Amino acid sequence: MNITDLNKKEVAKIISLSDIDKLFTKRLMDLGIYESATVVMLNKLSSNRLYIIEVDDVEICLRKEDAEKIEVKK
Amino acid sequence: MIYLLAGNPNVGKSTFFNFMTQSHVHVGNYSGVTVEKRVHHVKHYEGANLVDLPGTYNVSPSSQDEGIVTYSLLNESYNGVVNIIDSTHLRRNLHLTVQLLELGVPSMLVFNLKDALKNNGYVIDIDKVKDRLKVNAISISARDRQNEDQKQIASEMQNLRITKALELDYDPIIKWGLQRIHDLLRYDVIQVKKKWLALQILEGNEGTFKFLDLVKEEKIREVVKEVEDRIIEAKVAFSLKGAIFNTRREFINNLVEECLIKVEEKEHSKYFNQKIDRIITHPKFGIPIFFIIMLAIYQVSFGTFLGVGNFLTTYFEIGWNDYLVYYLGQALEFLGLTGFMYGLLIDGIMGGIGGILVFLPQIIVLFFMLAVLEGTGYMARVAIVMDRFLSKFGFNGKSIVPIITGFGCTVPAIMATRTIADKKERILTILTIPFISCSARLPIYGIFTSLFFDEYRAIIILGLYLLGIMVTLLSAKFLNLTYFRGSGSKFLLEVPPYRIPQLRTITYQALEKAKRFVKKAGTFILVGSMILWLLSNIGMDGININPEESFLSNIAGFIAPIFNPLGFGDWQATSSLISGVLAKEVVVSSLNILYVGDIAAGFTTLSALTYIVFASLYVPCIATIATIKSETGSLKWTVFSVIYPFVIAYLVALSVNLIFGIFL
Ligand SMILES: Nc1nc2c(ncn2[C@@H]2O[C@H](COP(=O)(O)OP(=O)(O)O)[C@@H](O)[C@H]2O)c(=O)[nH]1
Ligand SMILES: [Mg+2]
Numbered sequence: 001m002n003i004t005d006l007n008k009k010e011v012a013k014i015i016s017l018s019d020i021d022k023l024f025t026k027r028l029m030d031l032g033i034y035e036s037a038t039v040v041m042l043n044k045l046s047s048n049r050l051y052i053i054e055v056d057d058v059e060i061c062l063r064k065e066d067a068e069k070i071e072v073k074k
Numbered sequence: 075m076i077y078l079l080a081g082n083p084n085v086g087k088s089t090f091f092n093f094m095t096q097s098h099v100h101v102g103n104y105s106g107v108t109v110e111k112r113v114h115h116v117k118h119y120e121g122a123n124l125v126d127l128p129g130t131y132n133v134s135p136s137s138q139d140e141g142i143v144t145y146s147l148l149n150e151s152y153n154g155v156v157n158i159i160d161s162t163h164l165r166r167n168l169h170l171t172v173q174l175l176e177l178g179v180p181s182m183l184v185f186n187l188k189d190a191l192k193n194n195g196y197v198i199d200i201d202k203v204k205d206r207l208k209v210n211a212i213s214i215s216a217r218d219r220q221n222e223d224q225k226q227i228a229s230e231m232q233n234l235r236i237t238k239a240l241e242l243d244y245d246p247i248i249k250w251g252l253q254r255i256h257d258l259l260r261y262d263v264i265q266v267k268k269k270w271l272a273l274q275i276l277e278g279n280e281g282t283f284k285f286l287d288l289v290k291e292e293k294i295r296e297v298v299k300e301v302e303d304r305i306i307e308a309k310v311a312f313s314l315k316g317a318i319f320n321t322r323r324e325f326i327n328n329l330v331e332e333c334l335i336k337v338e339e340k341e342h343s344k345y346f347n348q349k350i351d352r353i354i355t356h357p358k359f360g361i362p363i364f365f366i367i368m369l370a371i372y373q374v375s376f377g378t379f380l381g382v383g384n385f386l387t388t389y390f391e392i393g394w395n396d397y398l399v400y401y402l403g404q405a406l407e408f409l410g411l412t413g414f415m416y417g418l419l420i421d422g423i424m425g426g427i428g429g430i431l432v433f434l435p436q437i438i439v440l441f442f443m444l445a446v447l448e449g450t451g452y453m454a455r456v457a458i459v460m461d462r463f464l465s466k467f468g469f470n471g472k473s474i475v476p477i478i479t480g481f482g483c484t485v486p487a488i489m490a491t492r493t494i495a496d497k498k499e500r501i502l503t504i505l506t507i508p509f510i511s512c513s514a515r516l517p518i519y520g521i522f523t524s525l526f527f528d529e530y531r532a533i534i535i536l537g538l539y540l541l542g543i544m545v546t547l548l549s550a551k552f553l554n555l556t557y558f559r560g561s562g563s564k565f566l567l568e569v570p571p572y573r574i575p576q577l578r579t580i581t582y583q584a585l586e587k588a589k590r591f592v593k594k595a596g597t598f599i600l601v602g603s604m605i606l607w608l609l610s611n612i613g614m615d616g617i618n619i620n621p622e623e624s625f626l627s628n629i630a631g632f633i634a635p636i637f638n639p640l641g642f643g644d645w646q647a648t649s650s651l652i653s654g655v656l657a658k659e660v661v662v663s664s665l666n667i668l669y670v671g672d673i674a675a676g677f678t679t680l681s682a683l684t685y686i687v688f689a690s691l692y693v694p695c696i697a698t699i700a701t702i703k704s705e706t707g708s709l710k711w712t713v714f715s716v717i718y719p720f721v722i723a724y725l726v727a728l729s730v731n732l733i734f735g736i737f738l
Binding site: 016017023024025026027028029030031032034035036037042043045046047049050052055056057058059060061062063066 | 459
């Protein structure tokens, strides 16, 4: 499953980031989004096009197409 | 003595900088506000300078503004680093801290936002932090500006411990790689520790190659590749960078567990955020809410109903015209100065500057309210609401900060594009941003709407803003489809918590804008008005002539016919547009001078409308053009940035003339 499959307030662990280009992976990592990080789904906005997640106490807004590439495990 | 101020974006670095140095750099509640470095001396510490660097998550840069930080650490001389940490986001902030401590230079950790942390029910055990990391540390609220805090920080800065570089227990493969690279660096003379540099290189810090000319660069890159392959093969992590990252995260998690102490059970403010966010970023209502807020702000600034700005301007105008100018005129007459000199001083200079200064109250009111909005964290929500919209036009998600800055002034807006990592996307943003209506264009809208569309002022002004936004978006789309094909836009935004903005910061920001405005009136506009008045009162036959025979009339009259299709092809309107390239406010000064105070006589309702539309979009001012040149480093794009807006402005104004010609 990927991040977009989480329901609100659900918690999961990131297991992989597939198919994301290097530069963007780096930016994700800067914000703490990387394997073995814990994510909380906080909110789905804009008719489920944007996802607000929490990683290491930071709230981050992602687009659906990017969020889908982040695999998680509950 | 020089101290670098380092920290993640939006953690209060600028607030801290202002607090320690008694200065006033811009503070805003979203990432990317500071893109240049600033230097100022520290109070209570003779001879020490503090350097405010742009925010960065990492020592290795992913965009130009972050590159500044790497460059400063690698190449500049400094006596210490002050690391500002957002106490409410320790786990993310400490990644930078770890990297700085690995560097082993004298450093001090400032855990900021103590008040916000306390509200969440936590405190930091500072003694434990000091003990674990062997470094000076303090927990403060930079915003509260406590005198004791300032003194303590200043005194600790003078006695920074020379820290032993922090050493984390990285994977053996990485340690092996570090040793190899360290050996390869033996030919280089570098001011930082080579061990640290080796680690940065393994992490993929391209800045190290860019800013240092390493002898064995080829060989080093080979080692990096080899280590990366081995890490992936051994399934330590998905990438070399990830392996390093994970070790750091583990270290940080342990540290946070030990040093962050819960003192009180509080419902986390996040849930409060969510409720507001659901409304504010609602898929249907989000954009209308944004426009209603903006309309309200413009109504209060420019409208008559609830129009605070307008009210103040009326009194300002009376004061200026009926008192200042009147008595100055009397004084001149008393001194026997009439004719040419009287005209230059009263009609030229006072008329020119006065035409601009009357907008001062409205501008202060507008920027005061925009600063409130910015301070709360709403702008980041606007970025969310607008994302779907912006991405359709090929904008990078990060373009939102420059776009918002552009409403104030185009020059800093163009500089703010430095946060955009992709070069193509950056140039695209630079080229389209001048269409966003900057505050210098406001007086033009102000004067024409008050003369011709008094009842609909706020709506027409907002409409001009929307037009600017639309042209920006469509231009981006156009450029994206033609030249900048396929620059895919990404969106990743840190959502800041809502904060109550501080009156002191906001007032200061509004006054700062006002100061700039007045300064421009005293320089550019003063000189522009003088030259313009002189040119319009001197001709082949000497001075004191009929303006129709002036030099200006002859020159501008030659160009003017190209504006006939737009409905304002006379020499006065044309000269004003030309002089407006100096600074957009000068358009109004010029109109005042050339129509001798009676602008209404020179236009019809329709030509007034096409004129403001044209003036809102045409050629950027000199300062903007120069900034575009220096930021893109390209003559081609600079020329483009002058010609393209002219063509667009012409076409749009022509359409307005044709369409509204039916009604008006
Ligand atoms: N509650 C609280 N807010 C702060 C404090 N220091 C800064 N802020 C706010 O944090 C935001 C970011 O501040 P700024 O100085 O622009 O951060 P920079 O991006 O790191 O330079 C602004 O909204 C500040 O008002 C503090 O000590 N307490
Ligand atoms: Mg700043």
